Amino acid sequence: MNRQRAQFWIFGGSLSLSLLLMLMPLPQSLAPLKPYWPALVLIYWSLEAPERTGIGLAFLVGLGADLLDGALLGEQALRLAALTFIVLRFRARLRFFPMWQQALAVLVLLFNDRILLLLVRLFAGDPMPPPTFWLAPLTGTLAWPFVFLLIDDVRSRLRAKETSG
């Protein structure tokens, strides 16, 4: 019971933290490099704990992110739902990739996400974004191993504590 609760806190905490990181202001020159943190965290949980996640949860997280980000209600919901669907569909294969292949897969996922975002923006009537628009997936890919290892480490430590204690 206690363990369940701790797991839940890690789950919820990581998602909230990703939203906060998404909102964190950066200097103008670094802003285009900001990785899409909620996507990374959602990919992790979809890979590691699919019984908790689902398209519905991704949709809700996306709605929350939209509410905070203030661009267009439903934009991130759509992106995250699509992303989670793909990850869940190919979960069994992605899980057993070595880290560099996994990172490549994440790169593809994030690029796909950018394309979706671009479509939505264009439909909404925004102009074509600058070339730096495409840099974020690269930094996201670089950040992926660290996100993965960090959350994994926290979980395994907790598990070790549970079994020993």
Added chain:
Amino acid sequence: MALSHKESSPIFADAAVGTLRLIGYLALACVLMVLDHRNGWLHRARYTASVAVEPIYRLAAWPGQTAQNLRTAFTQRRDLIDDNNRLREALLLAQARLNRMGAVAAQNTRLKQLLDTRRMLGMDVQLARLIDVDLGPSRNRVMIDAGAREGVHVGQVVIDAHGVMGQVVEVLPHTCVALLITDANHSIPVVDERSGLRGIAHGSGVPDRLLVSDIPLSADVKVGDRISTSGLGGRFPAGFPVGTITKVGPDPSGMFAQASAEPAAALARSGEVLLLRDQPEQVGPPKEAPQVGPPVALASTPAQGAQKAAAHPATAAPNAVSQR
């Protein structure tokens, strides 16, 4: 291991994640986006949820703020000193500019007052500047930057925005010298505005005092009375303020009263003055005033004789000969 039984599931067992559900969610998102784009719901929702949302922004901005604060705290001392010096110089420069602006603004007000006087008078006047002031016990004279070439001639009246200053006594090609009303050698015929009493105001040699002497002991003169030019003698036009009575008392002989007055003109302060031009020469008796009011036969005549007598001493004024 709670997750172990999950991992035994076949590779493509994620059929629960149906394509249908995805399509449903995507459609929902699209509907939301379109509605939001049309109606601006999101803005309203954020507005309503601001109580919850704003602290989150604060929290998200906190790391950046902290970094900035740290940078400020650890800025090198030399940079700070440099900054300080630069700012101090800028402050000095700005203050100098501000002072100059203040002086210009004050000058502007003075000139405006003079302009108003000019308009009010309806007379032909000439604006001139003081170039030299010689205020001492013996000579109360000023030098003005207008001379014969500008049409100035001896005897012209000098006034400022507040009252009579004096008259021109010496003309050079481009400058002239004016004798102030406070010069010990100057006298000006005046009249008490309240009681109508006439008198002569002599300069005292002190730039803030005039002496009105030879007043009958029984005359009606009080402290605070304003005196102005009477127009007698033909040199000064009537009605210009000369000063305010500050003291009344018996003179050394004890037979007459003597009053002190403070000049109305800013004799020690004025920078710009007006020269009255083209005073019609008043030779002989003044022209008869146009007939208004009751017929002449009803008017009483004895006043005219008295006026003539009082005008006599004032004729000495043009060349500023001392009365004493």
